[in-house]
Amino acid sequence: PAPSSIRINALWFLSLTFSLTAGLVGILCKQWLRHYQQDISKPPREALIMRQIRYDSFVQCRVMDILNALPVLLGLGLILFFVGLIDFLQGLDVKVSIPVTILIGIGFGFLVVTTSAPAFQYLDIIVRP
Numbered sequence: 001p002a003p004s005s006i007r008i009n010a011l012w013f014l015s016l017t018f019s020l021t022a023g024l025v026g027i028l029c030k031q032w033l034r035h036y037q038q039d040i041s042k043p044p045r046e047a048l049i050m051r052q053i054r055y056d057s058f059v060q061c062r063v064m065d066i067l068n069a070l071p072v073l074l075g076l077g078l079i080l081f082f083v084g085l086i087d088f089l090q091g092l093d094v095k096v097s098i099p100v101t102i103l104i105g106i107g108f109g110f111l112v113v114t115t116s117a118p119a120f121q122y123l124d125i126i127v128r129p
Helices: 003-037 043-060 063-092 094-127
Strands: none
Touching: 003 043, 003 063, 063 094
């Protein structure tokens, strides 16, 4: 196979793997959250103890950190897919690859601006007295 075919397939399969992993982990986290919120039909003291045990294990397993990593996995999968798509289209026809590359660039620029805007807003608050 041609090197470009290997490269494109590697990018697309990595993209698929990241996306499916994010979906799987999201489902697992939803199950953990449902279990955590489950009603405990016990006396109040025992219910409180059980809820604290669940909360401690929730924190110990770092469920919130895992949930916060899911958008990163999905974003990485999306970027890998788009890089593979651009590589694929450049091998076909420049007339097709240029508009698609421009649209992907606009989308990526929007992502960068909307992701970094809160950081700049935070810096503006710090700098202003």
